Structures are given as C-alpha cells and as structure tokens.
Amino acid sequence: MEKIKVISPATSANLGPGYDIFGLALSEPYDTITLSRSGGGISISVKGEGANKIPTDVDKNTAGVVVREIIKDFNIKEGVKIEIEKGIRPGSGLGSSAASSAGAAFAMNELFNLNLSKLELVKYASLGESISAGFPHADNVAPAIYGGFTMVVNYNPLEVLHIPVDFEVVVALPDIEVSTKKAREILPDSISLRSMVNNVGKACGMIYSLFKKDVELFGRCMMGDSVVEPYRSQLIPGYLEVKEKIKDLVYGITISGSGPGVIIIPKEGKISRIKEVLDEVWACPVYHTKVGTGIQILERN
Template structure:
C-alpha cells in the first residue's frame, strides 16, 4: 500500500459528567485525510484545506502525533499528509483529535499495522497535548475506537470501549464562535468540593451502567456536570436556554461538548434528535448568531478507510 484516504470523525467529549475520561464518536461529521508513503524519511504536512493551520509537522497536531509514533518505529521512508478540514478548530467536537487520530491510524496502516489500537490512542494524545497544553485522550480514544470510550487511567493508559445502545442519537449545535481548549481549562477551579466530586462519580458510574444495559432513562439521569459546566457555560451565548429547550423537546440530557462552544444532546430515536436539533437551532436564529447543526448516530468504528492504493 502506497497511500490511504481516511474519514476522521468528530467526537463529543466529557458527556457532562465525564470530564477528561468519557467521549463518543460521531458518524457523519469529520475531516478527510490523505497520507502518501514517500522515499524521503520523516513526516511532512503538504496541504491543509479549510483551515489556517501550521504546515510544520512539529507544530501541527497530526504531525506531532505521527512523529510520536515514528519515534517508536524506525523506517527508511516517510509520509506526506494532506488534511481536508471540515471540523472547525475550537468547535468543541474534536477538531484536533480528528487530525491526530487520522495521522496515526493511516500511518499505522501503511506500516502494516505494527501498533495496537491502544498504542494509537497513546500516540494521538500527544497531538492533543500540542493543541491544548495538556495530555488527554477523551476525544482521540472514541475517534480511533468508535462508540463510547472511558479512559480509566493514564499511567498506564487504560481505555475501555463501550458499544452504544442501538437507538441513541446525538444532536449537536455549534455556535460559530471559537472557544480554545486552553482558555476553557483556565476558567475551571483547581479544586473540586467533595460533595460535587461524589455526585460526579455517581453520575459517571450510572452513565456507564446505562450504556451497558441500554437504560435510556438512566443515561439521561446521569448527564449532569457540577465540575466544568457551571464555569464554562459563561463562554457560550445562549447556553442555558438552549439546554432547557433541548430537554423540553425530548432530549435525554444535554451539555457542553468538550470545552465548547458546541452543545450536545443525547436522544432516544432519530426523530427526537431531529426535533431537538431544530429547537436548539431556533435559539440561535433568535439570538442572531450563526451556527452549524448536526444530527448523528454514534459511529461504532471510529476512523474509516475511504480509499487505499
């Protein structure tokens, strides 16, 4: 194989109660990436379409992730990467994670798959570190593995994939403003009160149980965030009203996607997800703030191969 073309999916991280440990993979929202094997060693970002991002591999999340992987697997050839960005940077639906995940997945395929999926998550996390200044895998894990993922721990990395209940859909509204991950982290408190921590632990456990047992009501009861949302929602115009509206139109629960500004809602059934997305869109029509709207099932596979030669 000399080249590979990939679909690199968007993701929703945190899922309200699971700050830095929970995420899910979207199915119809994502970037495309083309990776060519070359005779010249090293990694080069040769083209970026749809975003103004660094071409230098050491400054680009895809390049950083790829170099991290190649530091563990020496080759006498290299790779050229084309990135076609369709996920806006700072959107809160895993733009940097899509690039990092696509790079390590594609190069691993071109190398003959020497690394396991868990290894790819580890390498891709270094791309996230370059983007935000902190190592986290709650976006790259679902982008690579699909479904829902739980990052149980980082030392060593321990990621559990959880298959999605069959009738679960995601509605996402993306107000066209940018919230940088580093800025969204800066507004958080350094310490969490014990009462809030206990509530958060209970909701994480309940959400995981609900996913395994396909208990949609339990899933909804657990989509609460007392750690990050109270501080981050001030960065998102219309957040409280949008969340309230989503719930009023049948969402199981709603919250901030990643560090924002996107707002997600989990819904039982496609028709409910469409109604919720329409209702959330109406809020931003009223505010007069441009937005993108997405309705998606949960992608069970993660990064997908579109073409290979």
C-alpha cells in the same frame, strides 16, 4: 501499500460528569486524512474547515507530531506526505485536533504494517494532542480509534475501556469562540466533597445505562454535572436558554468538550422541534448523527 485515505470522526469528550475521562465517537462530521509514502521528510497540506488556522509545520501540527514520532520509533526510512481535509471546525469542542492526530496514527499503522494495537495507537495519537492541550491527552483520540463510548481510566500506564453503543445524537455548533486554554482556566482548582460524590454517582449511572441500553438514563445522568458545566456555560451565550427551551424534547444536553459545541440526546420524534429552537437561538450548523464506530478506511493502494 503506497497510499491510504481514512475518515477520522468528530468526538465528544467529558459528556457532563465524565470530565477528562469519557468520550464518544460520532458518525459525522469528520476529517479525511490521506498518507502517502514519499522520498523523504514529512510534508503537510491542509484544506477545508478552518484550514487557515492550522499550522503545516511538522512540530506544530498534531498529525505531523504523530507521524514524526512513529517514523522515529520504527526507524522508517521513507518520508510521508500528509494531506488533511478538515470537516471538523477547529476550536469546536468536537475533537478537531484529535481527529487529525488519531487519523494519522491509524493511517501510519496501516501504511507501514506496524501491527500496533488500538491502545498503542491511542498513545501515539495523544502525543499529537499535546500540541493543542499542552500534555498528551486521550479523551478525544480514544473514541476516534475505538469508536463508541470510551473511558480513559489511567495514564501511567495508559488504560482505556470501551463500550460499543448505538443511539442518535444531535450536535449544535454555535458561532462562538471558546479556547481550550480559557475553558480550563475558568474551572475551579478544588471542589466540594458533595460535588465529587454527585459527579461520581452520575458517571456510574451513565455507564450502567449503556449496559442496560437505557438512553433516557444516560441523558439524565449526563445532565447532572455540578462541577464543569456551571462554569463553562458562562462562555457560551445562549446555552442556558437552549437548555431550558428544549428540556422536554431531550433525554440529555451538555457541552461537548471545552465547547462551544453542544451534544444533545433527543427524544423520539422531537428532532425537528429541537432544530427549530437551535435555529432561533444560534442559527448555527446542526448535525443529526449517531454514535460512530471510529476511524474507517476509505481507500488504500
């Protein structure tokens, strides 16, 4: 194989009470990643959504770091050309950097027939995430690779649990900038025992709901976060207004990752009205999508 093209999906991390643990793969939006064998070295080109904000230096690009590390670990003698077409806006809270790093790991595995497991792909992809998050971070790359719903339950050694699920999702993307750094800094250094018990209970309810295929319970527990959302909602003007206006139209709503993206679990037949409210408050891009199956191969030759 000389070339491979994949689509790497947006993901939603945290999902309310599952801070830094839960992740959900979406069907769209997505990045398109193309890797080709080349004579030597690593080259990167980026186009599409927010391309001007993304560095093409190998050591500063999430996909570049992943490719660099795999080339080193497997003593690959050939070079690699990386072409990234962004469909996920950087800084959206929808795993934009993770889509690039996970897509690169997946594509390298296929291009050079490395036979890496999904868990090993998550390890490599999380190295790319260290560029944007400051440390190897897996809660977005895991669902991009596994699809469905994932839980990163341990880092040393890395352990990822996966539940395949299928339900509708609405994602709103307000035209607001929220840096990951600011979104982390605003969180408290410690929380009360009551808040901890609340969030553990709601997280358990979400996992139970997936096995029972109870989307209403999933959404209700997703809205039960008493630790992160109260702080991060301050960074997203209009969020509390939207939440109040659509509370009877949804099973659940919460901030996606660090924001400003917002993930919504709609009730049947209510999507049109939800979109109207989102347009009234934010006049922003809205995706009516569903839980996705993770990275998919578009072409190989």
